[in-house]
Amino acid sequence: MPEIAEIARIVHYLKKHAVGRTVSAVKTQEDAIVYGKVGTSASEFEKAMTGRKILDAKQQGKYFWLEMDSKPHPLMHFGMSGWMKFSNDDSTYYRPAKEQAEEWPPRFWKFVLELEGTPVCQVAFVDARRLGRIRLVDAEKEEMRKTSPLKENGPDPVIDKDTLTVDWLAKKLRSKKVPVKALLLDQANISGIGNWVGDEIMYQARLHPEQYSNTFTDEQVKKLHDAMMYVCDTAVELLADKDKFPEDWLMTHRWSKGKKEAAKLPNGSRITFLKVGGRTSAIVPSVQKKTAAVAGDVSEGADEGEDQREEEVKPKKTAKRKSKPKPEDEEVKEEEEDVPVPKKQKKGVNGTAQKGKKLGTPIKSEDASGQRRSGRLSKG
Incomplete structure (x- = not known):
């Protein structure tokens, strides 16, 4: 899923093309999940955005928002597969098959903003799996980070360095007894770190x-902090373009397309995979040694292909049991957004299966998360 660096990339494009311009028109598609789960409707979003000027674009971890000339302000989260596209620029790293121009609006769009002025530009939020969230926050722009859900999330390693110090990290680690990577992935602790960033931090450290998080020495905590700042700063600065990442990064070599024997560093060190709590972690055993107790449910030798193709992973079958239905407006937690959804369950705008196999042009892409973004272009 998009992590701190991928969100920084989108904020970059919003600053480049949208900031300083007025929204002349808005098109939306009602979605009771993407909007409704967080207490907003497409019609409310359309009304709130039309005719308003965009003053800035900002980020905290995996969340990003537009500062408008008056409240409310739109706050967004991509979930597992959301993205933002621009009619006049390519915000990803791919080109459509046969170099044909992409039709507009793109498939799976949730809103399209038409901006005044030149160059002509429209901005679309797309989300095939409907795990993203779009909401309106009725707060002054200076108070956004003091308002839910941002205030419930931890500090951002890039913009909150005064808070996320070595001492702060040491106290956080020692206040819990959980696998250290699980602590890093919990957005209530630290904002923006997902699976690949977490793996890179642990490898560099x-x-x-x-x-277990409470077993590290002061020296190890310092190494972890240094690695966190280095990885997050570098990945954000390079806007998640993995082709520009340092050659010695684990990220550059971990994607083996399911062939574990192919996952090696340039020096020949083998990359292996552990699975704990349903998540796959890439590690280099020759340098990432256990120096204290580890979680008891670690299983070694997990297939990296499972993580790389997580959109296709099927959940384990469990015994049926009766439970009370959750309210429709219940907030989807970060852990739930990370849960893979079987390929056959992918839904369209109206919650129905997407057919359209003969529509438009097939596209493929790969971002820093190593996931292939693919689909077919349609007329929306």
């Missing part, structure tokens, strides 16, 4: 991702 030369620490084992499943060692």
